Amino acid sequence: MPELYTQDVNGCMADTIGDGGLTTDALSGARAVAWDVWHAMRDDIAEGGFPAVSIASQVDDLVAIQDVAENLMAHCDTVAVLGVGGSSLGAEALCAVALTPPVDVRFLNNPDPDTLARFRASVDLSRTGMIMVSKSGGTAETLTLAMTLMPDLMTQRGSDAVADYAVAITEPGGNPIQRLAARWNVPVIDHPTDIGGRYAVLSAVGLLPAALAGIDIASVRAGAAEALEANLSGEDIDAVPAALGAAVSLALLQSQGAKMSVLMPYADALAPFVRWHRQLWAESIGKNGHGTTPIDALGSVDQHSQLQLYLDGPDDKMFTIITQPLAGRGDLVPPDLAAHAGIEFLAGHTTGDLLGAEQDATIDSLCAHGRPVRRIDVARIDPTALGALMVHFMLETVTACFMLGVDPFDQPAVDDGKERARALLMETK
Amino acid sequence: MPELYTQDVNGCMADTIGDGGLTTDALSGARAVAWDVWHAMRDDIAEGGFPAVSIASQVDDLVAIQDVAENLMAHCDTVAVLGVGGSSLGAEALCAVALTPPVDVRFLNNPDPDTLARFRASVDLSRTGMIMVSKSGGTAETLTLAMTLMPDLMTQRGSDAVADYAVAITEPGGNPIQRLAARWNVPVIDHPTDIGGRYAVLSAVGLLPAALAGIDIASVRAGAAEALEANLSGEDIDAVPAALGAAVSLALLQSQGAKMSVLMPYADALAPFVRWHRQLWAESIGKNGHGTTPIDALGSVDQHSQLQLYLDGPDDKMFTIITQPLAGRGDLVPPDLAAHAGIEFLAGHTTGDLLGAEQDATIDSLCAHGRPVRRIDVARIDPTALGALMVHFMLETVTACFMLGVDPFDQPAVDDGKERARALLMETK
Numbered sequence: 001m002p003e004l005y006t007q008d009v010n011g012c013m014a015d016t017i018g019d020g021g022l023t024t025d026a027l028s029g030a031r032a033v034a035w036d037v038w039h040a041m042r043d044d045i046a047e048g049g050f051p052a053v054s055i056a057s058q059v060d061d062l063v064a065i066q067d068v069a070e071n072l073m074a075h076c077d078t079v080a081v082l083g084v085g086g087s088s089l090g091a092e093a094l095c096a097v098a099l100t101p102p103v104d105v106r107f108l109n110n111p112d113p114d115t116l117a118r119f120r121a122s123v124d125l126s127r128t129g130m131i132m133v134s135k136s137g138g139t140a141e142t143l144t145l146a147m148t149l150m151p152d153l154m155t156q157r158g159s160d161a162v163a164d165y166a167v168a169i170t171e172p173g174g175n176p177i178q179r180l181a182a183r184w185n186v187p188v189i190d191h192p193t194d195i196g197g198r199y200a201v202l203s204a205v206g207l208l209p210a211a212l213a214g215i216d217i218a219s220v221r222a223g224a225a226e227a228l229e230a231n232l233s234g235e236d237i238d239a240v241p242a243a244l245g246a247a248v249s250l251a252l253l254q255s256q257g258a259k260m261s262v263l264m265p266y267a268d269a270l271a272p273f274v275r276w277h278r279q280l281w282a283e284s285i286g287k288n289g290h291g292t293t294p295i296d297a298l299g300s301v302d303q304h305s306q307l308q309l310y311l312d313g314p315d316d317k318m319f320t321i322i323t324q325p326l327a328g329r330g331d332l333v334p335p336d337l338a339a340h341a342g343i344e345f346l347a348g349h350t351t352g353d354l355l356g357a358e359q360d361a362t363i364d365s366l367c368a369h370g371r372p373v374r375r376i377d378v379a380r381i382d383p384t385a386l387g388a389l390m391v392h393f394m395l396e397t398v399t400a401c402f403m404l405g406v407d408p409f410d411q412p413a414v415d416d417g418k419e420r421a422r423a424l425l426m427e428t429k
Numbered sequence: 430m431p432e433l434y435t436q437d438v439n440g441c442m443a444d445t446i447g448d449g450g451l452t453t454d455a456l457s458g459a460r461a462v463a464w465d466v467w468h469a470m471r472d473d474i475a476e477g478g479f480p481a482v483s484i485a486s487q488v489d490d491l492v493a494i495q496d497v498a499e500n501l502m503a504h505c506d507t508v509a510v511l512g513v514g515g516s517s518l519g520a521e522a523l524c525a526v527a528l529t530p531p532v533d534v535r536f537l538n539n540p541d542p543d544t545l546a547r548f549r550a551s552v553d554l555s556r557t558g559m560i561m562v563s564k565s566g567g568t569a570e571t572l573t574l575a576m577t578l579m580p581d582l583m584t585q586r587g588s589d590a591v592a593d594y595a596v597a598i599t600e601p602g603g604n605p606i607q608r609l610a611a612r613w614n615v616p617v618i619d620h621p622t623d624i625g626g627r628y629a630v631l632s633a634v635g636l637l638p639a640a641l642a643g644i645d646i647a648s649v650r651a652g653a654a655e656a657l658e659a660n661l662s663g664e665d666i667d668a669v670p671a672a673l674g675a676a677v678s679l680a681l682l683q684s685q686g687a688k689m690s691v692l693m694p695y696a697d698a699l700a701p702f703v704r705w706h707r708q709l710w711a712e713s714i715g716k717n718g719h720g721t722t723p724i725d726a727l728g729s730v731d732q733h734s735q736l737q738l739y740l741d742g743p744d745d746k747m748f749t750i751i752t753q754p755l756a757g758r759g760d761l762v763p764p765d766l767a768a769h770a771g772i773e774f775l776a777g778h779t780t781g782d783l784l785g786a787e788q789d790a791t792i793d794s795l796c797a798h799g800r801p802v803r804r805i806d807v808a809r810i811d812p813t814a815l816g817a818l819m820v821h822f823m824l825e826t827v828t829a830c831f832m833l834g835v836d837p838f839d840q841p842a843v844d845d846g847k848e849r850a851r852a853l854l855m856e857t858k
Contacts, residue, residue, distance in 0.1 A: 110697050139733075305708035309715025420793050
């Protein structure tokens with residue numbers, strides 16, 4: 001069986017790209033530190049630690065999640081997920097690979113009056129459901145969206161039926177979402193207490209919306225489990241892609257000044273995945289002055305937007321290109337049209353041939369300009385592969401954080417902004 | 430009349446934020462250079478130079494653009510814009526502020542087989558139109574999309590009617606898009622020869638799709654003209670926001686190591702605007718090792734994704750927050766629900782109150798952490814304001830490029846990738 005994904009870091013090495021790359025010496029220190037961190041973490045995971053990834057092998061909860069999804073599907077054409085950050089980005093990434101979603105899953109995460117007006121104008125409220133997600137149950141945006149939308153839905157649908165079109169996902173215990181759910185008779189699914197929001201994609205937080213979009217959620221878990229096993233079984237760091245990726249990333253920061261890390265898949269369906277990763281990396285590693293800045297990009301589009309800067313601007317970035325096999329896929333360019341237009345190189349090729357050539361060309365071009373580039377090849381873009389990529393990047397992120405001595409699981413600085421907003425609202429009451 | 434926008438750079442100064450900010454001395458050199466550049470450019474613009482912004486005062490072409498739009502609207506429920514980079518991002522930014530678009534305007538810019546399959550599955554091809562945009566007429570992605578989609582549309586609609594649902598925008602003279610348009614009997618609108626793709630939003634490239642979305646395109650031009658006039662009439666640099674913005678940005682790079690520039694509006698409708706700006710800045714300034722890296726963000730969502738990194742990660746970024754008046758706007762949080770939930774601070778406030786408090790709180794929080802932040806206040810988010818912001822950022826970008834001695838209008842490095850992709854396709858024929 002071909003592996004779900006492979007990683008190639010040769011394009012980050014001086015042997016391949018010249019002075020912009022890492023020497024074996026420059027990488028060796030980071031490799032040793034990463035291996036130590038990984039070694040300890042691997043033992044922990046083997047005993048069920050790091051539940052965000054250990055959950056990959058769980059199957060007994062999937063039927064219950066699917067049942068909730070089926071009930072919502074039976075009553076709703078549209079389901080809005082109210083949640084922000086970790087409560088929405090992972091679910092959005094999973095939903096994006098759906099081919100023909102049975103339910104139109106929308107993500108509302110901003111209390112923007114214009115967005116809400118557009119949302120109301122674009123749906124049939126009597127066929128609209130809602131998933132309210134907040135681990136703490138106290139997220140102001142989510143609560144505000146819930147309190148302004150739910151009363152109208154209940155008017156449209158009747159409050160007796162509410163269990164058929166609304167559900168909350170939050171931690172057990174008393175919290176604002178729990179109290180609202182109790183008042184409205186909305187069922188509650190437990191948010192795992194031991195999994196932080198931005199690591200929660202493999203729980204119901206990611207899987208319930210995904211199931212509504214028609215994603216095979218068992219495949220997501222299976223892909224995640226396969227990637228976890230592949231990383232756990234590696235006997236040295238070269239056989240553990242997540243640990244090697246963390247080592248290369250930090251070595252490039254420390255020896256080459258790669259302060260930014262660009263993640264650029266060649267698949268539109270992975271654009272939300274990159275935004276999920278952007279939070280995961282930024283919020284986990286950006287502490288005490290440490291960390292690199294994640295940048296989301298998308299091929300081939302950003303060849304026409306960002307590649308000029310990437311190739312010829314400051315040499316301060318590491319690039320990760322996620323590729324997929326594309327040759328022969330998609331619609332054929334009619335040869336007579338290409339000949340008529342005078343663009344023979346496209347004649348007889350497919351859309352996939354072009355996108356495939358572009359992903360290889362961009363990697364070659366970055367290397368030729370001495371820019372460090374890691375290549376991750378995915379066998380196909382589907383729920384299984386997405387589960388695998390998510391586990392890879394969760395493991396890589398946590399490894400990198402421990403290497404730098406920062407806590408991958410907290411986010412202390414953002415509370416300051418929340419307190420200030422709350423104070424401003426109290427003042428203007 | 431209140432101004433369309435105002436800029437406040439006090440949050441970038443050491444007097445306000447401490448050591449992370451600019452001293453008056455550190456800014457004075459950049460101010461002088463920016464003023465020299467601006468002075469020369471202002472004279473040039475006054476004589477009709479820099480047509481990308483001079484076009485703001487043109488009105489005689491708007492009727493023709495609107496007529497083309499009306500004809501498409503009469504025949505199409507969906508119109509796909511085929512274009513990439515400068516051929517799509519500006520139009521997408523304009524369409525995003527539409528409240529009730531009469532036509533569903535879609536943007537196809539990637540030859541991704543899965544995207545095309547999803548597109549075909551989601552539209553009625555017999556009511557679908559197409560705008561093909563490429564300045565050079567030779568963009569491989571746009572041509573491939575056109576050659577794979579147009580034959581099916583012609584089958585559905587009949588080739589006789591093609592002038593009612595398809596139009597091309599490209600430079601005059603022989604080029605592949607021109608040859609295809611001639612073969613298909615598709616009308617052609619001239620892409621201005623003296624306006625580069627990424628600066629073309631105020632021409633038909635941006636305005637035709639915008640008109641289809643129901644945007645008042647005369648307002649876009651009027652807002653652009655007002656911002657141009659406001660910048661041209663400033664008698665010193667403090668009265669020229671675009672020149673001052675460029676000076677602050679480069680002074681922060683040079684004296685504080687602000688290698689990244691985060692643009693973060695508090696309005697969902699401006700998310701595509703930020704991606705438009707991301708190309709404009711990156712592709713114009715990222716040359717010869719120069720430039721800063723633009724980062725798109727969105728409030729309040731990215732408070733839950735990126736703010737931890739912004740506040741407590743490396744101090745290597747400048748922040749620009751675009752705010753709007755939000756107090757009192759949007760739906761009211763029912764006080765009894767807020768009381769029941771135990772979140773009194775939201776009781777009786779609106780969604781707009783919350784988002785408004787958050788934009789102010791984030792600015793305060795960044796300042797309190799010593800991070801340089803520029804504030805741009807927009808009177809309202811509408812087509813007029815968008816025209817104004819676009820002119821501001823075009824002027825600022827060009828000023829910054831000339832200050833660094835790079836050509837704002839070319840993008841030489843990306844040709845390398847295009848050549849490599851073409852060679853790969855030739856090899857596999």
